[in-house]
Amino acid sequence: MNDNKNLRIKGKPNSNKNHFSLRLFFLCLLVICVALLYVRIKVETIKFGYEISANKKKEEQLLKDNHLLHAECMELKSPARIEDIARESGFRFPTQEDVIYIKDKTVIGEIR
Numbered sequence: 001m002n003d004n005k006n007l008r009i010k011g012k013p014n015s016n017k018n019h020f021s022l023r024l025f026f027l028c029l030l031v032i033c034v035a036l037l038y039v040r041i042k043v044e045t046i047k048f049g050y051e052i053s054a055n056k057k058k059e060e061q062l063l064k065d066n067h068l069l070h071a072e073c074m075e076l077k078s079p080a081r082i083e084d085i086a087r088e089s090g091f092r093f094p095t096q097e098d099v100i101y102i103k104d105k106t107v108i109g110e111i112r
Helices: 002-077 079-088
Strands: none
Touching: 002 079
């Protein structure tokens, strides 16, 4: 009977040791998972920061291009330029003989 008590006493510390080792293993696993999650979040944050920076640079370039195109459009629409092109194409300002005055207000296709 004395041998059974010794076996039980010897068995308890091993069982506690295994239980402690299992707890330590899961604690280490949890810490590693949290650390990996933290690193993943930091990497994604940095990645998004680079994307935001690149998009801001692209936006600035597009705004510059838009201003240049707007200025070019205004230059192409200028009356002086259009007048020069018209004169080169043979257009001229109308004379008094070229103007036709309509006294009566008539509607095309109206029957009287």
